[in-house]
Amino acid sequence: MADVESDHSEDSLFDGSELLDTCTHLQNLPIVHQFPPINIPGLHLDQEAISPETQSQILSQLSFDPPSVTQHVIFGTLPPFLGCLVEQLRVRAQSYICLNTHTKLFNQVDNRQCIINVYGYNESPSAYYLPQHTDLECFGEGVIILSLGSSIAMKFESLADGANDSFELLLRPGSVLYLTDDARYRWTHGIAPRTVDNVHNVGLLQRGVRVGVTLRYYNE
Numbered sequence: 236m237a238d239v240e241s242d243h244s245e246d247s248l249f250d251g252s253e254l255l256d257t258c259t260h261l262q263n264l265p266i267v268h269q270f271p272p273i274n275i276p277g278l279h280l281d282q283e284a285i286s287p288e289t290q291s292q293i294l295s296q297l298s299f300d301p302p303s304v305t306q307h308v309i310f311g312t313l314p315p316f317l318g319c320l321v322e323q324l325r326v327r328a329q330s331y332i333c334l335n336t337h338t339k340l341f342n343q344v345d346n347r348q349c350i351i352n353v354y355g356y357n358e359s360p361s362a363y364y365l366p367q368h369t370d371l372e373c374f375g376e377g378v379i380i381l382s383l384g385s386s387i388a389m390k391f392e393s394l395a396d397g398a399n400d401s402f403e404l405l406l407r408p409g410s411v412l413y414l415t416d417d418a419r420y421r422w423t424h425g426i427a428p429r430t431v432d433n434v435h436n437v438g439l440l441q442r443g444v445r446v447g448v449t450l451r452y453y454n455e
């Protein structure tokens with residue numbers, strides 16, 4: 236009897252109650268969609284826009300020192316490693332984004348602003364947290380979000396009175412999310428503080444270190 240008890244306590248990662256807590260926690264995770272589950276004007280997700288090689292090249296140019304330095308901000312001319320990529324995305328997006336929207340995203344006279352954030356630099360859920368928000372008006376309409384390094388779920392919430400609509404969308408490494416129109420102004424976006432995503436038709440995906448590159452225009 237004594238042997239059985241000591242075997243159990245030494246080998247088990249969880250006691251019974253912790254295991255139950257973990258299962259309940261996983262069951263309560265929201266479903267993360269691989270594709271937008273509803274049609275929101277101005278929401279475009281290009282799942283495979285940036286090759287693994289280009290992602291690595293960009294990541295090799297960036298350094299962070301978390302928790303004090305988790306962000307870089309660039310105003311005006313983009314460094315060549317980003318400028319070349321934006322030019323490739325501009326050409327690529329012509330095939331599936333209409334001219335009016337494409338102009339909002341890629342052909343404005345204002346200066347560029349680019350903000351680069353690292354997520355998941357430690358094990359804490361809060362290292363992934365981005366509060367729900369709409370981007371400030373001064374950034375103009377077209378918002379481009381590149382995801383590098385690891386997948387993450389971005390949450391969208393409708394601002395329409397009483398609508399209470401929300402969903403989470405998987406942003407894979409190498410994907411590009413474009414926000415204009417309703418997606419830019421009538422829905423908020425953010426990232427829930429979690430370390431795991433429960434992805435529809437895939438299952439649980441552990442979040443890793445992700446770098447988000449957000450490109451906008453800046454009208455002073």
Ligand SMILES: O=C(O)CCC(=O)C(=O)O
Nearest residue numbers: 350352370380447448449
């Ligand atoms: O880093 C991201 O993925 C998104 C950042 C964002 O939404 C913002 O800077 O406004």
Ligand SMILES: [Fe+2]
Nearest residue numbers: 368369370424
């Ligand atoms: Fe944003």
